[in-house]
Amino acid sequence: MRKYFKNIYLGFSTIWIGMMITLKHLLFYKNITIQYPEQRLQLPERERNRLYVNIDDCIGCDQCVRACPVNCIKIETIKAVPGDKVGKTGETSAGKKKALFVPKFTIDFAKCCYCELCVFPCPTVCIYMTDVFEFSEFQRNDLVYDFTDLTKEQAEEKRKKAEEWALEMQKKKEAAAKKPPEKKVPLKPETNDKNKSDESPDSKSDDKPSKDS
Amino acid sequence: MEQFLIDTFGDNILTYIIMPVPVLIFLSLFALGAVLAERKVSAYMQDRYGPNRVGKGILQTLADMIKLFQKEDITPAKADKLLYNLAPFIVFTATFMGYAVIPFCSLYIGADLNIGIFYFLAITSLSIVGILIAGWASNNKYSLFGAMRAVAQIISYEIPTALAILIVVMIAGTLSMQEIVELQGGGILNWFIFGGPGGATKYILLPFLFAAFMVLYISTLAETNRTPFDIPEAESELVAGFHTEYSGMKFAMFFFAEYGQMFAVSAIVATLFLGGWQSPFGELIPVLNTPVAQIIWFILKGCIFVFVQMWLRWTLPRLRVDQLMILCWKYLIPVSFINLFAVGLYIVL
Numbered sequence: 001m002r003k004y005f006k007n008i009y010l011g012f013s014t015i016w017i018g019m020m021i022t023l024k025h026l027l028f029y030k031n032i033t034i035q036y037p038e039q040r041l042q043l044p045e046r047e048r049n050r051l052y053v054n055i056d057d058c059i060g061c062d063q064c065v066r067a068c069p070v071n072c073i074k075i076e077t078i079k080a081v082p083g084d085k086v087g088k089t090g091e092t093s094a095g096k097k098k099a100l101f102v103p104k105f106t107i108d109f110a111k112c113c114y115c116e117l118c119v120f121p122c123p124t125v126c127i128y129m130t131d132v133f134e135f136s137e138f139q140r141n142d143l144v145y146d147f148t149d150l151t152k153e154q155a156e157e158k159r160k161k162a163e164e165w166a167l168e169m170q171k172k173k174e175a176a177a178k179k180p181p182e183k184k185v186p187l188k189p190e191t192n193d194k195n196k197s198d199e200s201p202d203s204k205s206d207d208k209p210s211k212d213s
Numbered sequence: 214m215e216q217f218l219i220d221t222f223g224d225n226i227l228t229y230i231i232m233p234v235p236v237l238i239f240l241s242l243f244a245l246g247a248v249l250a251e252r253k254v255s256a257y258m259q260d261r262y263g264p265n266r267v268g269k270g271i272l273q274t275l276a277d278m279i280k281l282f283q284k285e286d287i288t289p290a291k292a293d294k295l296l297y298n299l300a301p302f303i304v305f306t307a308t309f310m311g312y313a314v315i316p317f318c319s320l321y322i323g324a325d326l327n328i329g330i331f332y333f334l335a336i337t338s339l340s341i342v343g344i345l346i347a348g349w350a351s352n353n354k355y356s357l358f359g360a361m362r363a364v365a366q367i368i369s370y371e372i373p374t375a376l377a378i379l380i381v382v383m384i385a386g387t388l389s390m391q392e393i394v395e396l397q398g399g400g401i402l403n404w405f406i407f408g409g410p411g412g413a414t415k416y417i418l419l420p421f422l423f424a425a426f427m428v429l430y431i432s433t434l435a436e437t438n439r440t441p442f443d444i445p446e447a448e449s450e451l452v453a454g455f456h457t458e459y460s461g462m463k464f465a466m467f468f469f470a471e472y473g474q475m476f477a478v479s480a481i482v483a484t485l486f487l488g489g490w491q492s493p494f495g496e497l498i499p500v501l502n503t504p505v506a507q508i509i510w511f512i513l514k515g516c517i518f519v520f521v522q523m524w525l526r527w528t529l530p531r532l533r534v535d536q537l538m539i540l541c542w543k544y545l546i547p548v549s550f551i552n553l554f555a556v557g558l559y560i561v562l
Contacts, residue, residue: 008544015529022258022528033261 048114049133051107053147057092057126060100064118064127072111073118076104078158081165087149092124101162102148103155109135110143233323236312239512244472248274251523258527284461289352292458296350301459301466303343308473311337315480316390318490318507329390330378333481334371337436340470341367344445344455347467351458359454362534363438363445369541370435370442376549377429380422380556381405381485394489401493406486418559421552426486428549430518433478435537437471439522441529444537479518480511487514 034041043049060077077100080086086098119128137143150158218228249264249271256263264273288297313323314333326332341364348360384405385393397404406426408415435442438454446454456467483489490507492498500506532540 008548011544015525018528019524022524025260026254026257026524029260031257031260031262035262035265 043131043133047131047133048116048129050109050130050135051112051118051127052130053105053107054126054128055102055105055147055149056087057094057124058102058105058147059092059096059098059124059126060102061123063121063123067117067121069115069117070111070113072108072113074104074106074108075102077102078155079162079166080158081161084158084161092126094124096124101150101155101158103150103152103158105147106144107147108144110140233309233313235321236315236317236323237309239317240309240312240469240473240476243476244469245274245278247472247475247519248277248468250520251526254520254523255527258524278465281461281465284464286461286463287458289458291352293350293352296346297458298463300343300347300350301456301463301470303346304340305343305466305470305473307336307339307343308470308477310339311477312473314390315477316394316484316489317511318504319391319395320504321508322391325389325391328388330382330388330393330481330485333390333477334375334378337474337477338367338371340474347459348455351455353458355451355453355457356455359445359451359457362451363455365534366438366442366445366537367436369538370432370545373428373432373541373545373549374436376546376553377425377432378481378485380425380549380552383553383556383560384408384418390484390489394484394491397488397491399491399496401488404486404488404491404493414559418556421555422486424548425552425556426482428545428552429485430482430521432541432545433482434522434525435541437474437478437522439471439475440526441532442537443526443531444534449531475519475522476515479515479522482518483511483514489514 060075062075062077065071065073065075080090080099080101086101091097114129116129122128135143148155218231222228222231252273253263253270262270264270267273267276288294311333313336314326314329316322316325344363344367345360348356348358348363351357381393382388385396387393387396393405396410399410401407403410406422408418408422438445445451446456451457456464459467490511492501492506492510494501496502501510
């Protein structure tokens with residue numbers, strides 16, 4: 001019998017304690033929700049978000065591509081003809097001469113794993129992490145960002161120029177040294193092509209899983 | 214109100230169609246407000262903000278309602294079509310019919326039956342049928358579980374509810390709602406929680422009436438299937454209980470009925486124990502006794518109880534089935550019987 005009344009008492013008193021706690025929260029406590037789009041938390045110092053490429057500083061060295069563990073960066077380069085300026089000044093901001101046009105510099109952020117490995121090898125510090133982390137898209141293709149400063153026509157023009165120049169050089173060399181014609185001749189265009197042929201199978205094999213997944 | 218309508222339109226069906234319309238309008242507005250209030254109360258109790266986007270949050274329930282209107286009306290392939298579609302209407306109708314005997318003010322009551330409170334008990338029990346039908350016709354184990362739990366729970370808690378109400382009825386000597394409220398006129402001390410009208414000896418009854426008030430409040434809370442007695446809906450174990458399969462407007466009907474029930478039982482508690490539409494100041498301030506003020510008093514009292522229901526909901530965890538039954542059969546019912554004897558003894562002497 002005593003236990004019975006004690007139970008009733010305990011029931012009411014504990015409910016009362018609980019209700020007072022919730023009432024206190026209802027009336028006096030500050031709401032701690034962060035009203036996200038308007039109100040943001042400060043990002044940590046070493047956050048890793050979307051990459052940005054300052055193409056003016058890019059020398060097309062391909063280091064970031066090699067560093068990338070998921071192959072999400074793709075670069076094509078064209079050799080600059082002597083006298084042709086790459087970019088506006090032909091130099092990086094640090095004063096290094098740029099010898100390659102970069103007609104294609106894409107980063108697929110659908111694949112990017114935000115490891116920051118591409119940032120460290122960059123000799124001109126032109127690829128770096130920004131604090132942008134809200135860039136969702138409706139189409140996966142929209143996540144492929146192109147950073148190049150050349151239009152397609154410009155790129156085509158530069159490519160033609162480079163080929164012509166390569167041919168010219170080849171002819172010159174043929175003319176200059178008639179003795180070793182076979183060995184050195186195919187080397188020149190091949191290096192130019194090699195970049196592409198290195199790229200194209202790579203990019204094809206990369207594209208497939210991205211469509212599947 | 215009824216007499217006025219009969220005088221204007223004649224004693225025909227039009228009168229009886231117009232009669233419940235104010236209640237329906239009130240109920241819709243109340244449901245809109247209460248859903249928002251519930252979300253806000255829960256949010257602030259958990260140190261959140263709750264809905265604050267659609268029209269600063271005020272229009273959130275309206276937006277939700279529009280969304281529910283647009284939703285696809287799904288009937289499961291293996292469901293019993295007729296019963297499945299019927300169930301939400303039975304539940305809502307039963308809830309709404311209970312409002313017939315709730316006195317909103319001295320001039321407005323749907324029907325001042327001489328068996329008012331008895332009618333309320335009987336008609337709200339009808340919603341069990343709707344719930345059981347919903348659970349059975351959905352052809353879903355969660356629904357059936359929820360429905361069976363709901364039925365077991367509501368039928369168990371009918372008993373303490375009826376016993377607690379009986380105490381007030383014994384003191385008042387009438388079942389008519391309007392008369393019960395009128396008896397409590399003349400200030401806060403004449404409310405039935407303080408023993409109703411009578412001499413100084415009525416204060417002997419105070420502990421019993423207070424106990425009866427608590428019993429009634431707890432058991433009506435259980436009858437509306439709200440936390441801590443929400444085992445029929447038990448989100449964490451039964452998905453949504455008896456309305457798991459319902460979508461769109463049929464779901465909205467259940468929701469509407471739940472909030473309607475919340476106010477109905479709060480109104481009954483307020484009517485029986487807290488003087489219904491009577492002003493707590495009695496005749497001291499006559500302005501507060503006009504019909505408009507009476508409506509405000511009544512809704513205010515109802516809303517206070519609704520708030521306490523929400524408050525409890527966001528404070529207490531859900532009871533287990535056995536705990537639920539222990540609370541009902543071992544605590545509420547014996548206590549109400551003792552109350553009944555004590556009050557009966559007082560009346561006889």
